[in-house]
Amino acid sequence: MRDNRTPCDACPLRRKDHFRDFSDSELDFVKSFKTGELTVDKGTAVLLQGAHNAHIYTVLDGWAMRHVTLADGRRQVLNYALPGDMVGLQASLFDEMHHTVEALSDLTLCVFSRDELWNLFATHPGLAFDMTWLVTQEEKLIGDHLVSVGRRSAEERIAYPVWHLFTRARSRDMSDGRKLALPLTQQHFADTLGLSLVHINKTLRKLQDKGLFRLSNSQVEVPDLDALNEFTAAPAVEFSPRPFI
Amino acid sequence: MRDNRTPCDACPLRRKDHFRDFSDSELDFVKSFKTGELTVDKGTAVLLQGAHNAHIYTVLDGWAMRHVTLADGRRQVLNYALPGDMVGLQASLFDEMHHTVEALSDLTLCVFSRDELWNLFATHPGLAFDMTWLVTQEEKLIGDHLVSVGRRSAEERIAYPVWHLFTRARSRDMSDGRKLALPLTQQHFADTLGLSLVHINKTLRKLQDKGLFRLSNSQVEVPDLDALNEFTAAPAVEFSPRPFI
DNA sequence: CGCGATTTTGAGAGCCGTCAAGATACGTGG
DNA sequence: CCACGTATCTTGACGGCTCTCAAAATCGCG
Numbered sequence: 001m002r003d004n005r006t007p008c009d010a011c012p013l014r015r016k017d018h019f020r021d022f023s024d025s026e027l028d029f030v031k032s033f034k035t036g037e038l039t040v041d042k043g044t045a046v047l048l049q050g051a052h053n054a055h056i057y058t059v060l061d062g063w064a065m066r067h068v069t070l071a072d073g074r075r076q077v078l079n080y081a082l083p084g085d086m087v088g089l090q091a092s093l094f095d096e097m098h099h100t101v102e103a104l105s106d107l108t109l110c111v112f113s114r115d116e117l118w119n120l121f122a123t124h125p126g127l128a129f130d131m132t133w134l135v136t137q138e139e140k141l142i143g144d145h146l147v148s149v150g151r152r153s154a155e156e157r158i159a160y161p162v163w164h165l166f167t168r169a170r171s172r173d174m175s176d177g178r179k180l181a182l183p184l185t186q187q188h189f190a191d192t193l194g195l196s197l198v199h200i201n202k203t204l205r206k207l208q209d210k211g212l213f214r215l216s217n218s219q220v221e222v223p224d225l226d227a228l229n230e231f232t233a234a235p236a237v238e239f240s241p242r243p244f245i
Numbered sequence: 246m247r248d249n250r251t252p253c254d255a256c257p258l259r260r261k262d263h264f265r266d267f268s269d270s271e272l273d274f275v276k277s278f279k280t281g282e283l284t285v286d287k288g289t290a291v292l293l294q295g296a297h298n299a300h301i302y303t304v305l306d307g308w309a310m311r312h313v314t315l316a317d318g319r320r321q322v323l324n325y326a327l328p329g330d331m332v333g334l335q336a337s338l339f340d341e342m343h344h345t346v347e348a349l350s351d352l353t354l355c356v357f358s359r360d361e362l363w364n365l366f367a368t369h370p371g372l373a374f375d376m377t378w379l380v381t382q383e384e385k386l387i388g389d390h391l392v393s394v395g396r397r398s399a400e401e402r403i404a405y406p407v408w409h410l411f412t413r414a415r416s417r418d419m420s421d422g423r424k425l426a427l428p429l430t431q432q433h434f435a436d437t438l439g440l441s442l443v444h445i446n447k448t449l450r451k452l453q454d455k456g457l458f459r460l461s462n463s464q465v466e467v468p469d470l471d472a473l474n475e476f477t478a479a480p481a482v483e484f485s486p487r488p489f490i
Numbered sequence: 491c492g493c494g495a496t497t498t499t500g501a502g503a504g505c506c507g508t509c510a511a512g513a514t515a516c517g518t519g520g
Numbered sequence: 521c522c523a524c525g526t527a528t529c530t531t532g533a534c535g536g537c538t539c540t541c542a543a544a545a546t547c548g549c550g
Contacts, residue, residue, distance in 0.1 A: 193395070
C-alpha cells in the first residue's frame with residue numbers, strides 16, 4: 001500500500017463520461033471509505049480463492065482477472081475487471097473468496113474496509129443502491145458468459161470476449177477506437193471459454209483470416225466493431241453513465 | 246394475482262430453519278412492500294427476456310427456471326429458483342430483462358413493486374444489505390455453474406446440478422432426505438449443461454448405473470449425498486440461515 | 491545472446507452432436 | 521375405463537468438433 005494515493009477529489013475515473021459523478025456528500029463518504037491504495041505487479045494474486053479478506057477493491061488502473069482453479073489444476077476465468085470495477089465484493093459479502101483475483105497488468109486498486117460496508121448501507125442508501133446495481137451487472141456479465149460457453153460454437157465464443165473487452169475498454173478511454181492493448185495470452189482465452197489452448201489458436205487464426213480483428217504483440221485491432229458485434233450475435237449494449245465506488 | 250394472499254406474518258418460509266427471521270420493523274416494511282401474490286401454472290413465463298417489468302418477485306412455493314434464448318432458438322439455463330429466491334432483480338435494477346423466468350411447476354410468487362425498491366434502501370439498510378447479499382449469492386451460483394460447463398466432463402457436469410438442486414431443496418424441507426420431486430426433463434439438463442439431449446440421456450444412464458442417484462417419474466433418489474458431492478468435486482457448502490425478502 | 495513464455499502446426503483419438511426411429515409415459519376427451 | 525395424441529425417454533449409427541500429444545518456431549526479457 002502506498003502513501004502517494006490518488007485523492008478521490010481528483011479521481012481520474014470521475015472525469016470519464018462513462019462514470020456518473022458523486023454528490024458532495026457521497027464523495028465525502030467515499031473519501032473516508034477508502035483506506036488506501038494498492039499497487040501490485042502483473043501476475044500477482046490480489047485475492048485468493050479459499051481465503052478471507054478484510055478488504056474490497058475498486059480497480060483504479062490496469063486489468064485484473066477473476067478465476068476459479070479446480071483441485072486438478074483446471075482453470076475457469078469468470079470475468080475480467082477494468083478500471084471502475086469492484087472486486088472482492090462478489091464472492092459473498094463476508095465469507096471466504098470462491099475465486100482468485102489476479103493482476104493481468106500492473107494494477108492499482110482503491111482499498112476499502114469491509115467493516116465499513118455496513119456503514120455505507122446505513123448512511124448512504126444511494127451508494128448502497130449503486131453497489132447492488134454493480135453486483136447485478138456482474139451477474140449479468142457472467143450469465144452472458146455462461147450462455148456463450150454453454151451454447152455457442154468455438155468461433156462465436158472467441159469473438160465475444162474480443163468484442164466485449166474492446167467495448168468495455170473503449171468506454172474507459174483505454175482505446176483510440178481501433179487499437180487496444182490487451183494483456184491476454186491465448187491460454188487466458190482458453191481458460192475463459194472452456195476450450196483447449198490448441199483449439200483456441202486455430203480458431204483465432206480463422207477469425208483473423210476473416211478480418212474480424214487482428215491480434216499481435218498484446219494488441220487487438222478491430223477494423224469494424226459493429227461487424228464483430230454482429231458476428232458474436234450478442235445484443236449491443238446501450239450507453240448510460242454507470243455508477244462506481 | 247389472487248386475493249387470498251399469504252400474510253407475511255404467517256409466511257411459511259420464515260418458519261424454516263434455513264431462513265433467518267425478520268425484526269418487527271423489517272416485517273412491517275416487507276408487509277407493505279409486498280403488493281400481492283401471483284400464482285401461475287407450470288410452463289408459464291413470469292418474466293420475459295427483452296421486456297420491462299414493474300415487479301420483483303420472491304418464490305413462495307414451487308420451482309422456477311431462469312434462462313436465455315438465443316435468436317436461433319438455442320437455450321441456456323442460468324439457474325433454478327426455489328422458495329425464498331428472488332427473481333426479476335438480477336437482470337439489472339431497472340433495465341429490461343436479459344433472461345426469461347419460467348414456472349417449472351405450479352408456482353406462487355410474492356409480488357413487490359420495483360418503485361418501492363428505492364424506499365427499501367432508504368429506510369431499511371438491513372434489508373438492502375440482505376438483498377445485495379442475495380445477488381452476490383446468485384452470482385456465485387452462476388459462477389460455479391460456469392466453471393462446471395466450461396471445465397468439467399459430461400459426467401461431472403450432470404452430477405453437479407443433481408447434487409446442488411437436491412441440497413438446496415432439502416434445506417427448504419422439500420425432501421425427506423433421500424427422495425425429491427424434481428420437475429426437470431432431460432431437455433432441461435441439456436439446456437443447463439450445454440450438452441445435447443441425446444448425450445444427456447446416455448450420460449445419465451451411466452451415472453445411474455454407478456448408483457449415484459436414480460431418476461424416475463420426475464423424482465430423484467440419492468442414496469448417498471456425500472458420495473454424490475464427492476463425485477461432483479464441488480466444495481460442500483456450510484450452513485447458516487440465509488436472509489430472504 | 492540465451493532461456494522461458496507464448497504461439498504455431500500436424501497427427502490421431504475420442505467425446506459429443508446430429509439424424510432417425512422406436513418405446514414409454516402422460517394428459518385429455520370420449 | 522379406454523383411445524389417442526403429445527411429450528419424454530431411449531437406442532443406434534455416423535460424423536465432426538475439439539482434445540491430447542508432440543515438436544518446432546517465435547517472442548520477450550535480462
